[in-house]
Amino acid sequence: MNRQRYTRAGLCCLALLLAVTPALAQQNNQRRPRRAVLEIPEVERSEVICFALYTVHDNTLKLTAQLYPLQSGESRTVGLEIETDGNWVEVARTNVIEPGWTAPFRVENWDDTRAANYRVVHGTAAKYEGVIRKNPVDKDEIVVAGFTGNSIQPAHGGDISRQDLIDNVRKVDADVLFFSGDQVYDHNKHLAAWLKFGRDFGDIIKDRPTLCLPDDHDVGQPNLWGESGKISTLSGNADGGYRQPGIYVQEVERAQTSHFPDPVDPGKIGQGIGVYFTNLNWGNIDFAILEDRKFKTGPAGRVPKQGPRPDHIRNPEYDPASVDVDGAVLLGQRQLDFLDSWAQDWRDASMKVALSQTIFCGGAHIHGSANGRLHADMDSNGWPQTGRNRALKALRKAFAFHYAGDQHLATIFHHGIDEHRDAIWSFCVPSIANLYLRWWEPLEPGQNREPSSPEYTGDHLDGFANKVTNYAAANPEKMPAGNVLNTRSAGFGIVRLNTQTRQITMECWPRNVDVTDPSAKQYPGWPRTISQFDNYNPPSWGKLGELTFDVDSPVVQLVDRDSDEILYTVRIAGKTFVPAAPKDKTFLIKAGKDAPETIVVKDAKVGGAAQSVSLK
Amino acid sequence: MHYYWEGPYGVLLWQDATYDLATGLGLSWDEFVGTGADDGFVQKWIARIWWLYLACTLLTITVRKTSWVQMSGLVLGSGLLTLLSYASYVAAQRQLPMFIEHGGQMLIPLILVMALALGVRHRVTVTTAVIALIMTFAGHGCYAIGFWPTPGNFYAMTTLILGADYSTAQMLLRTAGVLDFLVCIGICIPYLRRASALYASVWGFLTAVARPVAGMSWGLNYWGADQFLHETALRAPHFAIPLFLFFLWRKPGEKKVSPRSAEGDR
Numbered sequence: 001m002n003r004q005r006y007t008r009a010g011l012c013c014l015a016l017l018l019a020v021t022p023a024l025a026q027q028n029n030q031r032r033p034r035r036a037v038l039e040i041p042e043v044e045r046s047e048v049i050c051f052a053l054y055t056v057h058d059n060t061l062k063l064t065a066q067l068y069p070l071q072s073g074e075s076r077t078v079g080l081e082i083e084t085d086g087n088w089v090e091v092a093r094t095n096v097i098e099p100g101w102t103a104p105f106r107v108e109n110w111d112d113t114r115a116a117n118y119r120v121v122h123g124t125a126a127k128y129e130g131v132i133r134k135n136p137v138d139k140d141e142i143v144v145a146g147f148t149g150n151s152i153q154p155a156h157g158g159d160i161s162r163q164d165l166i167d168n169v170r171k172v173d174a175d176v177l178f179f180s181g182d183q184v185y186d187h188n189k190h191l192a193a194w195l196k197f198g199r200d201f202g203d204i205i206k207d208r209p210t211l212c213l214p215d216d217h218d219v220g221q222p223n224l225w226g227e228s229g230k231i232s233t234l235s236g237n238a239d240g241g242y243r244q245p246g247i248y249v250q251e252v253e254r255a256q257t258s259h260f261p262d263p264v265d266p267g268k269i270g271q272g273i274g275v276y277f278t279n280l281n282w283g284n285i286d287f288a289i290l291e292d293r294k295f296k297t298g299p300a301g302r303v304p305k306q307g308p309r310p311d312h313i314r315n316p317e318y319d320p321a322s323v324d325v326d327g328a329v330l331l332g333q334r335q336l337d338f339l340d341s342w343a344q345d346w347r348d349a350s351m352k353v354a355l356s357q358t359i360f361c362g363g364a365h366i367h368g369s370a371n372g373r374l375h376a377d378m379d380s381n382g383w384p385q386t387g388r389n390r391a392l393k394a395l396r397k398a399f400a401f402h403y404a405g406d407q408h409l410a411t412i413f414h415h416g417i418d419e420h421r422d423a424i425w426s427f428c429v430p431s432i433a434n435l436y437l438r439w440w441e442p443l444e445p446g447q448n449r450e451p452s453s454p455e456y457t458g459d460h461l462d463g464f465a466n467k468v469t470n471y472a473a474a475n476p477e478k479m480p481a482g483n484v485l486n487t488r489s490a491g492f493g494i495v496r497l498n499t500q501t502r503q504i505t506m507e508c509w510p511r512n513v514d515v516t517d518p519s520a521k522q523y524p525g526w527p528r529t530i531s532q533f534d535n536y537n538p539p540s541w542g543k544l545g546e547l548t549f550d551v552d553s554p555v556v557q558l559v560d561r562d563s564d565e566i567l568y569t570v571r572i573a574g575k576t577f578v579p580a581a582p583k584d585k586t587f588l589i590k591a592g593k594d595a596p597e598t599i600v601v602k603d604a605k606v607g608g609a610a611q612s613v614s615l616k
Numbered sequence: 617m618h619y620y621w622e623g624p625y626g627v628l629l630w631q632d633a634t635y636d637l638a639t640g641l642g643l644s645w646d647e648f649v650g651t652g653a654d655d656g657f658v659q660k661w662i663a664r665i666w667w668l669y670l671a672c673t674l675l676t677i678t679v680r681k682t683s684w685v686q687m688s689g690l691v692l693g694s695g696l697l698t699l700l701s702y703a704s705y706v707a708a709q710r711q712l713p714m715f716i717e718h719g720g721q722m723l724i725p726l727i728l729v730m731a732l733a734l735g736v737r738h739r740v741t742v743t744t745a746v747i748a749l750i751m752t753f754a755g756h757g758c759y760a761i762g763f764w765p766t767p768g769n770f771y772a773m774t775t776l777i778l779g780a781d782y783s784t785a786q787m788l789l790r791t792a793g794v795l796d797f798l799v800c801i802g803i804c805i806p807y808l809r810r811a812s813a814l815y816a817s818v819w820g821f822l823t824a825v826a827r828p829v830a831g832m833s834w835g836l837n838y839w840g841a842d843q844f845l846h847e848t849a850l851r852a853p854h855f856a857i858p859l860f861l862f863f864l865w866r867k868p869g870e871k872k873v874s875p876r877s878a879e880g881d882r
Contacts, residue, residue, distance in 0.1 A: 035709075187765075187768075189765070220768060221768070231772045231776050231830075233769050233772045233773055233776065233827060233831045233844075234831055235769075239831060239840075239843065243769060243772060245771045245772075245775070245782045245785070246782065247782045300840075301836030301838075301843050303837075304837070308663070309621065309622060
């Protein structure tokens with residue numbers, strides 16, 4: 001009798017397990033917010049060209065048209081036409097690359113001194129028009145609108161129209177659009193999501209140079225340590241490499257980056273994956289396009305376990321030096337070599353900006369929800385510390401300003417290597433729609449804060465003991481509710497680069513505001529304006545004697561006489577310049593109209609006399 | 617695994633509905649999620665779940681035919697594994713095969729209980745084992761054949777272990793997917809069931825060890841064992857259940873054992 005009872009009880013448990021869980025799942029399915037349906041829509045054949053992205057650099061136009069899937073029997077050839085004297089003239093023709101349906105054009109000897117209307121043509125019916133802008137070298141201020149994190153899920157406000165972003169980009173007439181990563185969050189259907197991205201943003205992308213950097217989610221994984229194209233098998237991908245097949249990654253990069261200027265060092269990495277790190281010179285701003293994930297080493301199995309995930313450190317007592325292991329790479333040597341030459345090349349450039357997926361520090365303390373305090377996150381570019389310092393040393397030699405995203409938390413940091421504030425500034429923009437919340441919330445108040453600034457600002461050590469100085473953080477609300485976009489600190493960034501005053505102004509706007517409305521407010525801590533020269537001005541340095549040149553805005557280079565190390569190269573503003581330099585050392589100063597070809601001072605020291613220099 | 621690495625329960629707990637429930641139980645926001653300076657209820661309890669699994673492991677070792685307490689604990693353990701599978705399903709954006717493929721993991725404690733309580737040859741025990749096998753292989757098959765997007769790590773492991781290029785790896789995965797479904801059918805056909813169970817045992821073993829084989833390396837701390845070995849342990853039901861069925865059916869043509877006679881096995 002007992003046996004029968006137990007048998008029945010066991011069977012009931014089995015039935016419960018098999019039936020109740022799916023039933024509950026279905027119940028939750030009805031309760032939970034609806035999910036975005038991501039499909040490729042059927043379009044009229046006249047609408048088969050979804051959008052087009054382009055850049056112009058060094059008199060070469062590169063434009064990639066993104067098509068919807070073509071039907072069998074349809075032509076696989078697409079033309080690019082330019083309007084000349086009222087007539088459309090074909091300047092290039094290309095074949096559609098079927099995995100991804102992209103049509104990449106290249107037009108050399110492009111005259112960038114005038115704007116041109118263009119249209120992409122497929123068959124007899126499909127035409128897509130836009131404007132190739134003239135190179136804005138005559139503008140004092142170059143405006144770069146920055147975006148990151150484009151969730152389309154209703155739970156994050158991702159289903160809310162992007163029209164506010166479109167309107168504001170038009171109102172500020174941005175010269176360049178910069179999407180720092182996670183344009184796509186779907187890990188399997190990049191094409192469908194990319195086409196949706198094009199439908200959402202194509203109207204502003206088609207008329208101005210646009211840079212999209214594919215980040216982890218774009219290539220189909222939650223985090224990315226590219227490790228030179230290795231294959232990743234670990235859940236979470238902290239073992240380094242790519243989770244999706246190389247062919248998938250190639251398709252993503254073709255869609256998002258094939259319109260970039262040619263890569264400076266185009267050798268492929270593992271799985272046939274290409275590289276796209278290069279520079280774009282536009283409006284006398286020289287943008288270095290980094291891809292800071294591509295060579296970065298994965299931490300799993302290389303660093304001692306310090307938390308519940310291979311890439312998370314939750315033990316505040318750990319020794320930061322213990323994770324800065326030999327062999328761990330942040331930027332690859334090829335990228336560092338590129339930065340070294342880029343930092344010294346000031347042809348047609350007044351200012352330099354580095355664009356990358358994320359910032360060079362651990363820029364958040366609380367992850368995921370209003371809990372989850374992480375001491376350090378190795379997905380950030382604060383790790384490995386040695387690689388982080390190498391990258392910053394390379395960038396500060398060019399007084400480069402760093403514009404990035406990825407963190408889902410807008411911040412301004414002034415980075416330090418040997419001392420606080422001895423390297424570059426970075427601006428991390430907020431997400432378009434915020435998938436994953438983070439907070440900058442140090443336990444100790446920052447040192448050397450500005451008067452009446454929040455305690456979270458000031459000098460800090462991040463979780464890797466990197467020196468950082470925070471000036472602003474757009475922390476989301478602890479219990480986001482109501483306005484699902486802005487309580488989750490969604491928004492976008494605007495950076496204004498003034499090539500005359502050499503000032504850099506960072507703006508951080510919430511969603512659904514009119515940036516031209518005087519009553520519209522930015523997130524607390526913004527706007528902030530810095531000088532280009534603040535990007536390498538260590539507090540411990542002194543000043544060399546003032547140099548007065550007989551040409552306007554020459555290029556000046558400071559070289560350590562003992563080590564021959566180039567400390568920095570920069571195009572100065574105007575005819576006078578007071579170089580900053582370490583104390584107790586002697587320097588060579590080189591200068592020239594467009595390159596530092598002439599030694600103008602052989603033994604410069606801090607506190608030295610002013611000098612006049614002729615470069616004519 | 618839950619002692620060393622964090623389980624994927626956060627996806628279930630970080631929801632407004634969960635917080636509403638916690639509020640109903642008298643927990644404040646700070647108590648529930650922490651102050652930011654310390655861990656809240658959620659983090660603390662996620663970190664303690666491993667105790668429950670350790671207890672279930674001990675129950676598995678100590679359970680006997682008449683150990684009803686242990687058996688009850690194992691039934692609850694099956695519920696724990698079901699919860700874990702449900703968390704994986706939610707984390708995978710509610711892809712149905714993700715839940716289904718965990719059938720082996722979810723049901724194996726119940727199969728043990730049934731084998732002890734009813735007998736290894738009892739039709740309920742055998743049917744449950746067959747269901748577990750079908751769930752595992754049908755779930756994997758849905759992914760491998762491409763009914764749902766084939767996970768990147770399927771390609772990754774195939775490429776790393778076999779050195780296959782993408783198109784070859786895809787062909788192999790599609791083939792494996794077809795075979796997965798054939799196993800699901802074959803296991804229900806008396807004439808084919810033993811061969812199907814043997815294939816399922818071998819394939820289940822190979823796929824379970826594929827993760828450490830593909831991921832471990834001499835250059836990693838502990839050779840990467842702490843990153844990958846538990847993945848094989850977690851997937852042990854993928855080959856253990858078909859192996860159980862294979863040995864159970866090791867005498868083809870044997871007279872079918874009735875439930876009453878199976879009771880005699882006890």
